[in-house]
Amino acid sequence: MTNKLIILGGGIAGLSLACFLNKKTVILEAQEEVGGLCRSFNTHGIYYDVGPHIIFSKNEEILQFIRGLTETEKIRRSNQIYYNGHFIKYPFENFLAQLGNQKDIQYCLNTFLNNPYRNMPADNMLAFFLKTFGEGITRFYLQPYNEKIWKFDPSMMDTQMVERIPQPPDQHIIDSCAGKFNEGYLHQLHFHYPKSGGVMSLCDALRKRIRDKSTIHLNTRVKKVRKSEGKWIVSTIQGEEFQADQMINCMPLHELMPCLENVPIEVQSAIADLKYNSIHIVIINVKKDTISDHFSMMFPQRDIIFHRLNRLNFLGENYCLSDGSATFLAEVTFRKGTKYSDLSPQEVVKQVINDMVKLEFIDKKDVQFTEVHTEKYAYVIDDLESKKNKKSVLSYLQSIGIECSGRFAEFQYLNSDQVIEHSKKLAEKMNMVV
Ligand SMILES: Cc1cc2nc3c(=O)[nH]c(=O)nc-3n(C[C@H](O)[C@H](O)[C@H](O)COP(=O)(O)OP(=O)(O)OC[C@H]3O[C@@H](n4cnc5c(N)ncnc54)[C@H](O)[C@@H]3O)c2cc1C
Incomplete structure (x- = not known):
């Protein structure tokens, strides 16, 4: 038919x-x-996504369409970046005084205000960070965090993904170092999330x-x-x-x-060169923890396996258990040949627990249950060749x-x-x- x-x-x-x-x-x-x-998955009555999928959009019509699909809750973000043993509010550059250490604060301020990269072309991700934020903010947070999530050198990545990030006004950075904070990234300050079901x-x-x-x-x-x-x-x-x-x-x-059938050889080689990352989503439920009520926490530290840890309780009562426990979702990216790619999903779970214990967030004996879910296609990698390769594949398909x-x-x-x-x-x- x-x-x-x-x-x-x-x-x-x-x-x-x-x-x-x-x-x-x-x-x-x-x-x-x-x-x-x-998709969302259910474990012990809690729904979790492939990394919590917050709903926001710059396109109001699309946002209304999505919100019309299911009952949602409007939630104010509480995102943090882990730095030197404590949390700093997100976005990092808007809360620099929270670095705590005057030397680090001055380094970020000076390298932002007297930025030798400001007038240089930003033709890769790292160059974009240096030009837009200066050396301090780049070296403390943006570079190591991006290296971790992409498992790829940011100087070999395109700017497609980051070029829409606004240049922070000088005054915001000066204020941020003096402890006078502006929220920043206002389009994501509030997000929507389904009341139940993920x-x-x-x-x-x-x-x-x-x-x-x-x-x-x-x-x-x-x-x-x-x-x-x-x-x-x-x-x-x-x-x-x-x-x-x-x-x-x-x-x-x-x-x-x-x-x-009959795909031209140059198109075959273009698709073979398009790289992507897979992801392990690890659920850890614990009787108690030392993290207060934050949602998404970013970890630029190289010796911590996850780049992001999310506390699902933050999403509302339908994402909590009645026993007062906390449920965390840790995200670990990998690609063949990169760090952690040889670990089995169960070994990844073990490492996530060990790292949460090392960070003194939880006690191992308080872990009640765990679950792991792996997705092959999670993040496209915009390396310096990806625009060309993508064009070759998509033009062929269109033809x-x-x-x-x-x-x-x-x-x-x-x-x-x-x-x-x-x-x-x-x-x-x-x-x-x-
Ligand atoms: C960790 C993470 C966090 C994210 N967070 C957010 C967020 O906070 N907010 C947000 O809006 N978005 C978020 N996203 C992005 C969002 O998930 C994607 O943009 C969206 O789900 C992509 O939908 P898609 O239909 O294009 O692709 P997919 O969801 O990948 O769908 C492709 C489909 O094709 C099917 N398929 C594959 N091979 C075959 C085959 N041979 N035959 C038949 N079917 C096949 C697959 O099973 C799949 O169902 C996140 C993504 C990730 C990975």
Whole structure:
């Protein structure tokens, strides 16, 4: 049977695309559940995401669309950066007096105000940090933290992801060193979060909305995609075959490309050069801890395995257990050949606990339960070649009539609001074509 339109991948890109399209669609999803990176998992009654998915957007229309999907709570952020044995409020550059040590405060202030890099071109991530924030803020926090999350040298990374960060006004930094604080990054000061069920509740709601016009095939892993007599023919590893007049890709490029025939050699080498990080999400529930009620905590320290630790209790009563315990979510990125990539998920859990004990946040005997979840495609790496490689792959796909929408389908650092925005734009374009 020929369908009108097939969507490859049932993450939030595929689901929202189906929602905005005015035609019937068939969604093919490899996992047993839709949602992709916007899935949530339940352990001992607590829902957790692939890294807590806070909802915010610069696009008011998209924000209202997302908030209309499920009941959300508006929460004021309480993010911190761990530095020299204590916490400093986020964003780091707005709370410099909290460094505590006058020498460090003066180093940050002097290298910001008398910044030899200010008028230099910022053609990589590290150069951007030095130019925008000066040496002190870069060396204390931005450089080590970014090295840790990307497992990649920031001087070999593009500026795509960071170039929208505003240059802090001189007066804010001067005030910040004198203990007069401005909040900074106001567009994220408040965020929304589903009252219950985690970010997955957005996907559940989308799924309900598209019930009448879309068929979702779960446990359906795309293996081969070809065009014959003007129709797309998609085969799956389960042995099924789907046909359609149109097809949109919302699954990772690294999954799509091996499904295609006769891909030019230069496109094959471009996709092989596009790098990405995977992530372990580690849940640790403890009877008690020494961290007060913060949400996301950043750890630039090289000897601590996680780059971010999140206290899920902060998200509201539906994310707490009635026994008064605290549940933490630690994030550990890795890529083949990088630090920690040889550790098994269970070894990662052990190391997370050991590091939390070392930091004196918890006592090992207070750990009540743990869980670990691993995602292969977590972060795209914008290295200095990625723009060129991405262009080669996406132009080729466009030339054979495949449009893409989504974080790994476009190979862009997109949050879920931007993914929905891209899917909406693409759907509007396709809705115009009869
Ligand atoms: C650690 C972390 C924290 C984040 N925090 C936030 C946040 O706070 N706020 C926010 O808005 N966003 C956040 N994001 C980003 C957000 O998760 C993504 O932007 C969004 O989920 C991407 O959706 P997608 O549909 O494009 O891709 P995906 O979710 O990756 O969906 C792709 C789908 O394709 C399917 N697929 C793969 N291969 C095949 C195949 N062969 N056949 C069929 N199907 C296949 C997958 O199973 C998956 O369901 C975060 C991401 C990470 C990793």
